[in-house]
Amino acid sequence: MTKEYITTWFQGLQDEICQSLEEKDGKGKFHQDLWERAEGGGGRTRIMTDGKVIEKGGVNFSAVHGEMPEKILNALQLPKANFYATGVSIVLHPQSPMIPIIHMNIRYFEMSNGIHWFGGGIDLTPHYVQEDDAVFFHQYLKDVCDRFHPNYYPKFKQWADDYFYIKHRKETRGIGGIFFDRLSSDEGFTKEERFGFVQAVGKAFIPIYFHMVDHNRDKEYGKNEKKWQYLRRGRYVEFNLVYDKGTKFGLDTDGRIESILMSLPPQVEWHYNVQSAPDSLEKKTLNLLKKGIDWAGSNGEL
Amino acid sequence: MTKEYITTWFQGLQDEICQSLEEKDGKGKFHQDLWERAEGGGGRTRIMTDGKVIEKGGVNFSAVHGEMPEKILNALQLPKANFYATGVSIVLHPQSPMIPIIHMNIRYFEMSNGIHWFGGGIDLTPHYVQEDDAVFFHQYLKDVCDRFHPNYYPKFKQWADDYFYIKHRKETRGIGGIFFDRLSSDEGFTKEERFGFVQAVGKAFIPIYFHMVDHNRDKEYGKNEKKWQYLRRGRYVEFNLVYDKGTKFGLDTDGRIESILMSLPPQVEWHYNVQSAPDSLEKKTLNLLKKGIDWAGSNGEL
Numbered sequence: 001m002t003k004e005y006i007t008t009w010f011q012g013l014q015d016e017i018c019q020s021l022e023e024k025d026g027k028g029k030f031h032q033d034l035w036e037r038a039e040g041g042g043g044r045t046r047i048m049t050d051g052k053v054i055e056k057g058g059v060n061f062s063a064v065h066g067e068m069p070e071k072i073l074n075a076l077q078l079p080k081a082n083f084y085a086t087g088v089s090i091v092l093h094p095q096s097p098m099i100p101i102i103h104m105n106i107r108y109f110e111m112s113n114g115i116h117w118f119g120g121g122i123d124l125t126p127h128y129v130q131e132d133d134a135v136f137f138h139q140y141l142k143d144v145c146d147r148f149h150p151n152y153y154p155k156f157k158q159w160a161d162d163y164f165y166i167k168h169r170k171e172t173r174g175i176g177g178i179f180f181d182r183l184s185s186d187e188g189f190t191k192e193e194r195f196g197f198v199q200a201v202g203k204a205f206i207p208i209y210f211h212m213v214d215h216n217r218d219k220e221y222g223k224n225e226k227k228w229q230y231l232r233r234g235r236y237v238e239f240n241l242v243y244d245k246g247t248k249f250g251l252d253t254d255g256r257i258e259s260i261l262m263s264l265p266p267q268v269e270w271h272y273n274v275q276s277a278p279d280s281l282e283k284k285t286l287n288l289l290k291k292g293i294d295w296a297g298s299n300g301e302l
Numbered sequence: 303m304t305k306e307y308i309t310t311w312f313q314g315l316q317d318e319i320c321q322s323l324e325e326k327d328g329k330g331k332f333h334q335d336l337w338e339r340a341e342g343g344g345g346r347t348r349i350m351t352d353g354k355v356i357e358k359g360g361v362n363f364s365a366v367h368g369e370m371p372e373k374i375l376n377a378l379q380l381p382k383a384n385f386y387a388t389g390v391s392i393v394l395h396p397q398s399p400m401i402p403i404i405h406m407n408i409r410y411f412e413m414s415n416g417i418h419w420f421g422g423g424i425d426l427t428p429h430y431v432q433e434d435d436a437v438f439f440h441q442y443l444k445d446v447c448d449r450f451h452p453n454y455y456p457k458f459k460q461w462a463d464d465y466f467y468i469k470h471r472k473e474t475r476g477i478g479g480i481f482f483d484r485l486s487s488d489e490g491f492t493k494e495e496r497f498g499f500v501q502a503v504g505k506a507f508i509p510i511y512f513h514m515v516d517h518n519r520d521k522e523y524g525k526n527e528k529k530w531q532y533l534r535r536g537r538y539v540e541f542n543l544v545y546d547k548g549t550k551f552g553l554d555t556d557g558r559i560e561s562i563l564m565s566l567p568p569q570v571e572w573h574y575n576v577q578s579a580p581d582s583l584e585k586k587t588l589n590l591l592k593k594g595i596d597w598a599g600s601n602g603e604l
Contacts (some may be wrong), residue, residue, distance in 0.1 A: 241543035
C-alpha cells in the first residue's frame with residue numbers, strides 16, 4: 001500500500017464525485033485550478049458556482065510534501081522529518097435552505113520515519129434539522145462503520161460531536177456525523193484494512209448527498225428561509241475561522257488561501273441578537289444542535 | 303485618578319458618541335441592552351441597525367471585574383490577582399461602500415497588585431481607499447498624538463500597521479491608524495497625563511467619522527460597488543475571527559457573544575478567487591492595503 005496508490009485513488013474519487021455532482025446539478029460545471037506548492041507538491045482545486053442545486057461548492061484534491069514545519073514537530077514532540085500528505089476535501093453550499101450543507105474529508109499522512117495515519121469524516125449542517133434526514137444520515141454512516149468495527153461508529157460519532165462544536169455559541173455546527181484522525185494500527189487492522197474503511201467513507205459521500213438533494217430539492221421556501229440560511233451560514237464561518245483545525249493548519253503553513261477558504265459560504269449575514277419564536281422551525285433546529293443525540297439508535301423516535 | 307472616575311468618563315463618552323451619531327444619521331436610533339456578567343460587572347451594548355448612513359453599528363461600554371483567568375495569568379506569568387477592566391468599543395458598518403468602516407476602542411485595565419494600564423486606538427477600513435481621506439485621517443491622529451509626545455504617532459501608527467494585518471491575505475485590514483496597549487509609566491507621564499491622551503483619542507472619534515461621512519455620503523455607487531463592499535467585509539470578518547485579540551479574549555473568557563460579535567458586518571460575501579482588473583479602483587485599493595505607507599508625512603503626495 002504505497003502513498004502513490006492512495007494518492008491515485010484519491011484523485012479518482014475526486015473525478016468520480018465531480019462528475020456525479022455535475023450530473024445531479026444539471027447546470028453547474030466544475031472549474032479546475034491546478035496549483036503548485038513552492039516547497040513541494042500541489043493540488044487540483046475544483047469549484048462549482050451558481051449551479052441549479054449547488055450555489056458554491058468545492059471538491060479539492062491535494063498532495064503535498066516537504067519538511068515538517070518546526071511548529072508542528074514541536075507540538076508533536078518529534079525530531080526533524082519529511083512528510084507527505086494527501087487528501088480530498090469537499091464543502092457544498094446549496095442554493096436551497098431546505099438542502100443541508102455537507103462536508104467530507106479523507107486524508108492520508110506519512111512521515112519519513114515511518115509513522116503514518118489516515119483521517120477523515122463526513123458531517124452534515126442542515127439549515128433546518130429534519131429528523132428523517134438526520135436518522136438516514138447517521139444510519140448510513142453507522143452501516144459503513146459497522147462493516148469494519150463495532151466501535152467505529154460510536155467513537156467517531158462522538159468525535160464529530162466534540163469536534164464540530166461552536167463553543168462560544170454553545171451549539172454544534174450541524175447534526176455531526178463521523179470524524180476520525182490518526183487512524184493507525186489500533187484494533188489490529190492492517191494498513192490495507194484501514195484504507196478500506198477510508199475508501200468506504202469516500203464512497204458514502206455521493207449516495208448520502210444525493211439522498212439529501214432528492215428528498216429536499218422540491219421543497220418550497222421564501223424570504224424567511226433564505227434569511228435563516230444566511231444566518232446559519234454565519235455560524236459555519238464562525239466555526240471554520242475560529243475552530244477548524246484544517247483551516248488553521250492551512251493558514252499557519254501558508255497554504256493556498258483560495259483553496260482553503262473555498263469552504264466559506266457565498267452570501268452570509270450577521271444580525272444583532274436574533275431570537276427565534278418558541279414554536280418556530282428555527283427554534284426547533286436550535287434545540288437539535290447539541291451533542292449526544294443518538295440519531296442512529298432512535299430510528300426517528302427521539 | 304480612580305477607576306470609578308475613568309469608568310464614568312467612558313460612560314459619558316458612550317452617551318455623547320451615540321447622541322452625535324443619531325443626529326448625523328438622521329434616521330437610525332440606538333437600541334440598548336444592559337447585561338450583567340455572572341463573575342462581576344456588566345455593560346451597555348448599544349446597536350444601531352438600518353440607519354440612513356449606518357447599516358449596522360455598535361457603540362459598547364463595559365466594566366467587568368473578578369478573578370484573573372488562569373490562562374491569562376499563566377501567559378503573563380503573574381500570581382493570582384483580581385482585575386478590573388473598562389472600555390468603550392465601536393464598530394460602524396455604513397450603508398454606502400463609499401464611506402469607510404471605522405473602529406475605535408479605548409480601555410483601562412487594573413489589577414489588585416497595583417499594575418494598571420491604558421490601551422486603545424482608531425483605525426479605518428475604506429472599501430475604496432481614497433488618498434485625501436487617508437491623509438486627513440492620519441494627519442488628524444498625528445496631531446492628537448503630537449500634543450502628548452512626538453514618539454506616539456510613529457510608534458502607534460506602526461503598531462496599528464502590524465496589528466491590523468491579515469497575514470494569510472498579505473493585506474492590511476484597512477489603512478491602519480493608531481493602536482496602543484499597556485500604556486503605563488513610559489515616557490515619564492503621570493496616570494492623569496496618560497488618561498488625557500486616551501480621552502483625546504476618544505474625543506477624536508466623532509470629528510474624524512463625521513468628516514468621512516460628510517465627504518462621501520453623496521457619492522454615487524451601484525451594484526459593482528456594493529459587491530465589492532460585501533467582499534471587503536469578508537476580509538473584515540477574517541481579521542476579526544482569526545486574528546483580533548479582543549475578540550479571541552472575549553470568546554475564550556465566555557464573554558457576552560452578541561456584544562463581542564456586533565463587529566461582524568450585516569451582509570458579507572465570499573467568492574472563489576476574485577481578481578480585479580489592473581486599472582480598476584478595486585486594484586488600486588488592494589495596492590494601498592499594505593504596511594508602512596506614510597500618509598501623514600506625504601500630504602497626499604505618495
